[in-house]
Amino acid sequence: MSENILEVKDLVIHYETDEEVVEAVNDITFTLKKGQVMGLVGETGAGKTTTALGIMGLLPSKVGHVIQGSIKLEGEDLLRKSPREMRDVRGKRISMIFQDPMTALNPVKTVGDQIAEVVLLHNRCSKAEALKRAQEMLAMVGIVPERYKDYPHQFSGGMKQRIVIAIALACEPDLLIADEPTTALDVTIQAQILDMMRKLQKDHGTSMILITHDLGVVAEMCETVAVMYAGQLVEFGSLEEVFDNPKHPYTRALYQSIPSLDKDVERLHVIPGMVSDPSNLPPYCSFFERCDEKCDRCRDFEPWAVEVDPGHVVRCLQYTPEWNGGEK
Amino acid sequence: MLRYIVKRLLLLIPIILGVSAIIFILKTFTPGDPARQILGNDATQEQVDAKREELGLNDPVIVQYVRYIGGVVRGDFGESYRTGEPVLSEIVPRLATSAKITLGAVAIGAVLGILLGILSALKKYTWVDSLVLVISMFFQSVPEFVVALVLIMIFSVKLHLLPATGIETVKGYILPMVCVGLSSVASYTRITRSSMLEVLSEDYIRTARAKGQTEGNITYHHALRNAMIPVAQSIGTNLGNAIGGGMVLETVFGVPGVGKYIVDSITQRNYPSVLGGALIIAIVLTIINLVVDISFVLIDPRLKTTIISGGSKAPKKAKAAA
């Protein structure tokens, strides 16, 4: 057994419709060690959620296609599993927390039933035992267990997200994917939920992929960081490496756009231009148009991943032999 | 909950007042002099004038309306020109017949429509979906009476299985029910399909998938109950249509129901029976719709809280129903 819980290799995911093909995920490779938390950062439309859905095997049917690559959970390729086998994986070995807790719960079922459902699916137990487990889970996420008989609309947004987390953790999964778990919540509640998630993650030793666009959250929670841009992993490394020694121009630009208390600046740094149209990506670096470190050679190559330091991978031409001198 | 029911019951009053106003307006437009109608052509002008006074036809319109409402409240919907009997007592026995046909029709239409709707939602964008759509649209495009004629041709004239007219035997109910039912299939199919598709794209369905739930269980345990809410809400409208369709078909099949009574009264220029009958049906329909509305509360827990807490912020689906 390897110590990696998840190995994603050369993954390409496209959305195909009659009108266009959207290249949502382009050739990403990363690994996640057991018990670690990885931050998946990037702006809207960078392919973070698609990556997560790809791992879960929940890409929209008929439209979403995995073109190539492999997703290995403890050495088993999830892409080779049958739908039936995948159902056993989902909820039991990998769980997912979705972005919007307001809509993630079925409005006509009690929260107890909804937690018990996942317990019943993956464990041999009676309905009563499952409900008992549901109450334990509610207690664990800080909700009075007696409220298991209530319906989702009787809870606030933050409470609903706690319930969603309870569902996700009910079967003690090996891997938890949290897709912007706090974006839809109030700032004060965000901190509570994150604290709780960190505590539960530590207690159970769950590995976690935290999808977010909030670099502050990443700094607090994660051990490794993957930065996505236009469906590609432009930078991947440990938190210290990526934060203290960012290599990719996009990552650097991201840091500059964070407001800082120390420096007094008139305006925040803005990355010029727009994200490339994912249905019409250029044959060279997708970040080229917006990059302020580019050179003419950048137009000729699709950059490939380079390991600049051990475990720190960057996809930028300037770290390759093709780079012909700093025309910055 | 009780408060909600009382509130809804109180809302019945303006509707009944309004409907009776519409009927009253129509009544004042009816050609001919009611007094003359009652007395017949042999009566002298003096007799007619006396009858007019007696009927209060010389009073101001408002007074007549108030008197009319007073009558309606006491169950007086006018008297048939033909028999002189109160319209209410003529209609009540016929209501049962019509109710049986309408209920049977709604059941046939809803069951078929919901099944077809689920089928086409689950098989969306396939030939099954298209076929279901075309079939249901076909029945939407054929007038009920044509379906009735075709079924009479097949089952009565050719096969001698079912009677063409009359409801002397239970068999007599079958054709009218099926005809009225078929005409509403399209509407149920469409609502079920779109509501199913909408629900299936909801986030909580994805949550269920993320739990590792099977597609079958997702359809039946998670999607169906949510998807049925708009379908149930459409039953009220469809009931109205079924009663309307029933009116035509009762005439075709010679079923002695309210519909045939009203249609016959129209051809006989028996205006009090027509208008009285329409008013009675409107009131019955309104009450049924109220019952349907209240029963939603039992399906959708979100509504219960909003109603009990008296909050005005109804959830999205509840608003659509209002």
Added chain:
Amino acid sequence: MAKMHTPAMERIEKKNARRKKPVQSTPAYESWKRFKRNPTALIGLAVVIILILIAIFAPLIAPYDYQAQDYLSMMQKPSAAHLFGTDTFGRDIFSRCIYGTRYSLLIALFCTIAAFFSGGLLGIIAGYFGGKVDTIIMRIMDIFQAIPMIMMAMCIVAVLGNGIPQLVAAIMFASMPTMARNNRAAILRVRGADYIESSEAIGVGQFKMIIKHMIPNAIGIMIIYFVGFLAVSILMMSSMSYIGVGLAAPTPEWGLILNDGKAYLTNAPYMTLFPAMMIMITCFAFNLMGDGLRDAFDPRLK
């Protein structure tokens, strides 16, 4: 060009290459593109166009006068001389059905226009102004809705008499609540849209707002209702005529032609078959077209 080539991409590239020049994409053009892709909708449209042509050129197509009675050839089976046979007065059913197209389509069109100018307009007003206006109009519509549509229409015809204007008025009043409700919903959906709020915020005048922003965006949904209602009014009209509370003879309306033949259903089924087919084909075509329009204008519904 792309990062990674797939067969699907090649397919689309080929399709784009075939397109002569990039067409400017407007909402109307997008809708037409969606409509064009829908074979059943195109069939519906084709049939509707043929029916309109039949209605316009009825005198040229019909071999006989629709009310010419010929006592020498009564109740004849369909033949070369009388394609659909003749009725009890020896009138040519084919000619009556052809003229019936003209009458039925025209009356349906009148009914639909009338319904849009009464109920539809009320719905638009209610939806646009909202608040008290909305409440009052919609409560009144609730009252109208308490009476089933066809019953309302029959009551009005009973009181006003049989005739085309009376029938149009009857169907107009009867459909008022449904029309109002549908159009109100169409406006409300547009009204709630963000761009309306933003143009309100930059101070676009009310009148200009209705004309320039709301109507064009609500119009797609309204066209769907319009086409749908054409079928509904043909159905209502023929049902009413059939049971004798619609139009009066000898108007060659399909429901009336059916009514003429209903007594002879067993020995002369052709007398009812052909007008019934006409009604069916027409309504089916309108419904197919309406459904295609729904998908075209409102892809979210599909």
